[in-house]
Amino acid sequence: xxxxxxxxxxxxxxxxxxxxxxxxxxxxxxxxxxxxxxxxxxxxxxxxxxxxxxxxxxxxxxxxxxxxxxxxxxxxxxxxxxxxxxxxxxxxxxxxxxxxxxxxxxxxxxxxxxxxxxxxxxxxxxxxxxxxxxxxxxxxxxxxxxxxxxxxxxxxxxxxxxxxxxxxxxxxxxxxxxxxxxxxxxxxxxxxxxxxxxxxxxxxxxxxxxxxxxxxxxxxxxxxxxxxxxxxxxxxxxxxxxxxxxxxxxxxxxxxxxxxxxxxxxxxxxxxxxxxxxxxxxxxxxxxxxxxxxxxxxxxxxxxxxxxxxxxxxxxxxxxxxxxxxxxxxxxxxxxxxxxxxxxxxxxxxxxxxxxxxxxxxxxxxxxxxxxxxxxxxxxxxxxxxxxxxxxxxxxxxxxxxxxxxxxxxxxxxxxxxxxxxxxxxxxxxxxxxxxxxxxxxxxxxxxxxxxxxxxxxxxxxxxxxxxxxxxxxxxxx
DNA sequence: CGTTTTTGACCCGCGC
DNA sequence: GCGCGGGTCAAAAACG
Ligand SMILES: [Zn+2]
Numbered sequence: 001x002x003x004x005x006x007x008x009x010x011x012x013x014x015x016x017x018x019x020x021x022x023x024x025x026x027x028x029x030x031x032x033x034x035x036x037x038x039x040x041x042x043x044x045x046x047x048x049x050x051x052x053x054x055x056x057x058x059x060x061x062x063x064x065x066x067x068x069x070x071x072x073x074x075x076x077x078x079x080x081x082x083x084x085x086x087x088x089x090x091x092x093x094x095x096x097x098x099x100x101x102x103x104x105x106x107x108x109x110x111x112x113x114x115x116x117x118x119x120x121x122x123x124x125x126x127x128x129x130x131x132x133x134x135x136x137x138x139x140x141x142x143x144x145x146x147x148x149x150x151x152x153x154x155x156x157x158x159x160x161x162x163x164x165x166x167x168x169x170x171x172x173x174x175x176x177x178x179x180x181x182x183x184x185x186x187x188x189x190x191x192x193x194x195x196x197x198x199x200x201x202x203x204x205x206x207x208x209x210x211x212x213x214x215x216x217x218x219x220x221x222x223x224x225x226x227x228x229x230x231x232x233x234x235x236x237x238x239x240x241x242x243x244x245x246x247x248x249x250x251x252x253x254x255x256x257x258x259x260x261x262x263x264x265x266x267x268x269x270x271x272x273x274x275x276x277x278x279x280x281x282x283x284x285x286x287x288x289x290x291x292x293x294x295x296x297x298x299x300x301x302x303x304x305x306x307x308x309x310x311x312x313x314x315x316x317x318x319x320x321x322x323x324x325x326x327x328x329x330x331x332x333x334x335x336x337x338x339x340x341x342x343x344x345x346x347x348x349x350x351x352x353x354x355x356x357x358x359x360x361x362x363x364x365x366x367x368x369x370x371x372x373x374x375x376x377x378x379x380x381x382x383x384x385x386x387x388x389x390x391x392x393x394x395x396x397x398x399x400x401x402x403x404x405x406x407x408x409x410x411x412x413x414x415x416x417x418x419x420x421x422x423x424x425x426x427x428x429x430x431x432x433x434x435x436x437x438x439x440x441x442x443x444x445x446x447x448x449x450x451x452x453x454x455x456x457x458x459x460x461x462x463x464x465x466x467x468x469x470x471x472x473x474x475x476x477x478x
Numbered sequence: 479c480g481t482t483t484t485t486g487a488c489c490c491g492c493g494c
Numbered sequence: 495g496c497g498c499g500g501g502t503c504a505a506a507a508a509c510g
Contacts, residue, residue, distance in 0.1 A: 264482060264483085265483055266482095267484095267485085268484075269501075269502095272499065272500085284482090
């Protein structure tokens with residue numbers, strides 16, 4: 001393909017093919033790079049972000065917009081009551097004056113409410129913007145990393161081939177090739193064999209796949225297995241990132257939630273201790289994309305669908321998929337930054353748990369029991385948290401349609417009803433987007449998580465640096 | 479006809 | 495080594 005030759009060119013080229021410039025224009029990309037590239041900016045950005053978070057937090061404690069409307073109405077009704085009473089006995093000028101005063105107050109309050117509404121909208125779009133920036137950057141980083149990796153791997157493979165050829169020739173001259181084979185690491189041999197099968201199977205059995213494509217796939221999967229020590233070092237973090245799992249629990253009647261990506265089912269298994277089978281999907285939006293997901297219905301509550309994502313997309317995504325991906329990758333980065341900051345092995349996960357805010361323990365949780373580090377985003381309302389879940393997903397509340405039949409009285413129930421309605425429609429694309437952005441908002445709104453995210457971004461940015469020896473550990477913590 | 483799903487076989491790591 | 499369980503492969507069937 002055209003990607004082969006110049007990594008820098010491709011890195012620059014990538015955004016052109018991405019979706020973001022279509023919607024946001026190339027200039028913003030430049031801004032983004034400026035935004036993150038200098039550490040001063042990063043710092044200033046951090047404080048700015050904290051400010052944003054504080055404000056939105058303050059606002060959200062004040063209630064989400066749908067709620068706000070209620071507040072507004074209350075404010076309206078209170079003066080109107082006095083108004084009515086005034087109408088009843090409109091004789092005294094004092095009362096008239098009072099009325100004027102209250103009218104004035106009312107308008108002031110209305111203005112205030114409006115101001116807060118705009119402010120809220122602004123902050124919301126800012127959060128979204130930051131999220132998108134983060135994701136776009138991740139994509140760029142990913143493509144750059146891959147370019148570097150491809151170059152490096154092809155180089156090392158060439159070297160190894162030459163070396164092997166040399167050895168074989170030499171050994172043939174002096175005896176047999178059997179000795180030479182011993183020099184080939186077993187893993188390497190296995191992986192080569194396996195991949196040659198695998199990459200053909202990938203794209204639907206087209207045996208004669210072009211070598212570039214095959215090599216891409218090959219690099220993607222097998223780079224960590226080649227025992228060049230440098231490569232191990234460098235790809236370790238990436239591999240770790242790929243191994244992190246983010247599972248999303250949501251209510252859905254549909255067999256699979258639509259998250260905007262294209263998936264191909266490649267397996268199904270009966271999971272132990274669960275009557276419902278577990279389905280395995282792989283992303284088919286790009287050739288070498290390693291993202292996988294598992295879908296499984298919960299054993300005791302079959303309306304709950306658990307979708308577990310693993311890996312990062314190596315290609316641009318449609319906006320519909322952006323929400324889900326940015327959410328999950330944010331969660332994954334959070335987990336990763338948490339675990340790398342303390343320790344490498346599984347004990348680190350336990351240590352990482354306190355990073356998660358206790359204010360929302362049911363929303364995100366880290367499982368140390370599973371073999372892979374896993375973050376769970378619980379989007380079911382089984383453990384309602386008004387602060388989190390009554391937050392309107394995006395934009396005005398009016399976009400959500402309420403089934404009125406058994407709408408309980410009281411604002412809290414209204415919020416939960418809204419959520420339930422939302423989650424039950426999770427199979428629909430729009431709802432899923434709304435829901436995920438709600439989740440994203442929840443993640444980004446939390447101070448601890450925000451800090452973790454900032455750290456994660458910092459660590460990711462650190463990994464971009466060409467120096468091989470900078471580990472994510474040193475960067476994530478500082 | 480190309481792509482996706484189905485489904486039994488296979489692989490691999492782990493505990494015994 | 496063996497069995498188990500999670501995960502993946504790939505031929506065949508189904509689909510559009
Ligand atoms: Zn993908």
